[in-house]
Amino acid sequence: MPKHISCHNYPWPGYVREALTMADVAIIPYRYDKIHYSYTLVAKLFDYMAAGKPVITTPLYETLKIIRKCNCGFVFxxxxxxxNILKFIYIHREVLISMSKRGRQMAEKHFCSNILALKFLQEVIKRLSERYYH
Known part of the structure; x- marks a missing residue:
């Protein structure tokens, strides 16, 4: 592996504090098969977006939709x-910076716990009212 690329493995609470702050990107290397493609949504994606880290991931269906919608990462x-992606981002640092900002903004706007809880509550109320008042 080239000297400018390093891999770190930290236990979870320390990971965010220690490793993620040092990272330029976050890689989610899930196996690319039918089961994972169709049914896996990686919770780490939202942590990485909230931390302002562009994501490099395998093409999982839901993750791919979010990456494309937010334009906050790459798929391999x-x-x-x-x-090739790693070479590209090593040369084009400005792309990483803009992806970092977009990922963070989208996480704050659409995926923070307060917003998700409110959306969930609104959906529950909507479905209950449809069920009992129609």
């Missing part, structure tokens, strides 16, 4: 593709 399908 094989090692060569990942290698």
């Amino acid at each position: 399908v094989n090692e060569e593709n990942l290698r």
Whole structure:
């Protein structure tokens, strides 16, 4: 692995405080198969977006939709593709900066716990009122 790329593995609470603050990007390397593609939504995605880290991930359906909508990361399908993405972001740091900002803004606007709780409550009220008042 090139000297400018390093991998860190920290236990969870310390991970956010220690490793994530040092990272330029966050990689979510889930296996690319039918089960994961269709049914996996990676909770780490929202942590990384909230931390302002662009995400590099395999093409999981829901994760892919969010990455595309927010334009806050890259998707890879094989090692060569990942290698090309890493080279690109090493050269084009301005892309990382803009993706960092967009990811953070989208996390604050759409995925924070207060907003999600309110959306959930509104949906419950809507469905209950449809069920009992129609």
